[in-house]
Amino acid sequence: MANGVPYRVGPPPVPAEDFSILRRLKAALLVLAAILVIGTVGYMLIEGFVFIDAFYMTVITVATVGFEEVHQLSQAGELFTILIILLGVGALGYTVGVVAEFMVEGHLLGLVEVRRLETRLSExxxxxxxxxxxxxxxxxxxxxxxxxxxxxxxxxxxxxxxxxxxxxxxxxxxxxxxxxxxxxxxxxxxxxxxxxxxxxxxxxxxxxxxxxxxxxxxxxxxxxxxxxxxxxxxxxxxxxxSPAAIDGRRMANLLVKPVISDYLDFVTHGNNLEFHLEEVTVSPDSELASKTIGEAHLRAKAGVLILAVRKPDGRFDTNPSSSTLLETGDSLVAIGTDEQVEAFKRMV
The missing domain is CATH 3.40.50.720 (NAD(P)-binding Rossmann-like Domain)
Structure with a gap:
């Protein structure tokens, strides 16, 4: 979910060696594929095999499974088969080793986590x-x-x-x-x-x-x-x-105005409060736009109390009355229960 609730789990950073082994795996597969192509084309040219016979002959040669040849080979075909065995066995062995390392050492999991992270970021x-x-x-x-x-x-x-x-x-x-x-x-x-x-x-x-x-x-x-x-x-x-300046002012206020400081901290940061503060901005299509607080009937419809209104130019009305006009772009500071705040947001 991209709105309202944060993504709470993120994968750890993936080491660079994960991408290195992926490049090695791609290279090994490309070499193996090239040998299969060379072998297939070679048998077709040297022995005149049809494609399926040439491809089959190449696969059983590279895999060294020991199956019988589909057709009797000429001397040139036998020499070519030796070459395919030498190249193919080495390439196949290297590929199997890289695949085993990729699976056993957790590189695959790391790359999956990267893909998952990128998906979450894109959402x-x-x-x-x-x-x-x-x-x-x-x-x-x-x-x-x-x-x-x-x-x-x-x-x-x-x-x-x-x-x-x-x-x-x-x-x-x-x-x-x-x-x-x-x-x-x-x-x-x-x-x-x-x-x-x-x-x-x-x-x-x-x-x-x-x-x-x-x-x-x-x-x-x-x-x-x-x-x-x-x-x-x-x-x-x-x-x-500046954290230092903020801490200094707060320490002073805790001594000079301890009740006010505790109240503001309690209202803004308390987790178990029935009422809490919320701020919203009046949108162009809001039912509150171009109405006074009294005309909007906020107390009757939502139950919230408007504590302050900030205009788009930064001016604050810290004691709004029922005759205060609400306009598009105004930021409203309200207090209410969770249900009241949600009803208020739907109006805005």
Whole structure:
């Protein structure tokens, strides 16, 4: 499922040797096929066999099964048969060895997992891309999972990829600064991107690439240094956050305004709440467009309470009344139960 529920299982990265042995297997099969063609044509030219007899003679010669010849061979035919035996036995033995290695050592399973991963990635739509699975990325992934939104993680380090997959997330190894990696993650179809790789320089490159590949995508970037915030914004990030600054403000608020801080944290992150916050955007074909909150009868039809309205230009109405006009593109912050929120979303 590409919408609403995330793909929770992703295969581990496939080692390069899987693709190496696949190339060897293809080469071995091509050589074997070439010997069969050479043998068949040779018997047809040297002995005058019809195609089926020539092909049969080639197969039993390469396989060394010891069946009797279909026709008596001339001296030239016998010499040609010796050549086919020498070439065919070697090629067949090598092919069987490669096939056995391919099956026994798990390379086939690795390639199947790659195909499965590519299928899942191609099915993602309106999803989120998380670049980096460090301490910040791990928290972002956990929040995405709790919100039950589709997302994929891009990470460079093998141990982090294994950890991410172990948590049940869709993840693959790659350098998020590369356009082809972002394209593989479905950047053109994505709704948003979180940039949380290790360095600010890499974050700038990721933001630049993402903004170029998808000008409409919402980008949130992590900044380690204050001086990097302006660079990330210029590169195309819609929001730039500094974990140090956020932690500092939160620690101060916990001391100065502890009840408010606990309440906001409880409402926005509590997992066992009857009521929770939700945000939606008024679409052009919504029944709410060009109506006031009172005219929309939201309390009667859905049961939600509108806490705030943000206009497309960024202006906030933090105390909307029944006379507040709702327009296409407005973002509404509402509170209600799961059932009420779902009814509200259907109206929007």
């Amino acid at each position: 993602l739509k309106d999803h989120y891309i998380l670049c980096g699975y460090g301490r910040v990325g791990e928290e972002v992934a956990r929040s995405f999972s709790d919100a039950r939104v589709p997302f994929v993680v891009i990470e460079m380090k093998d141990e982090r990829v294994a950890e991410c997959v172990g948590e049940g997330n869709l993840c693959f190894k790659g350098d998020a600064t590369q356009d082809e990696v972002l394209t593989r993650a479905g950047i053109e179809r994505a709704r948003g991107l979180v940039c949380a790789v290790d360095t600010d320089a890499d974050n700038v490159f990721v933001v630049l690439s993402a903004r170029t590949l998808n000008p409409q995508i919402m980008i949130v970037a992590r900044s380690n240094e204050v001086e990097s915030e302006a660079k990330l914004a210029k590169a195309g990030a819609d929001r730039v956050l």
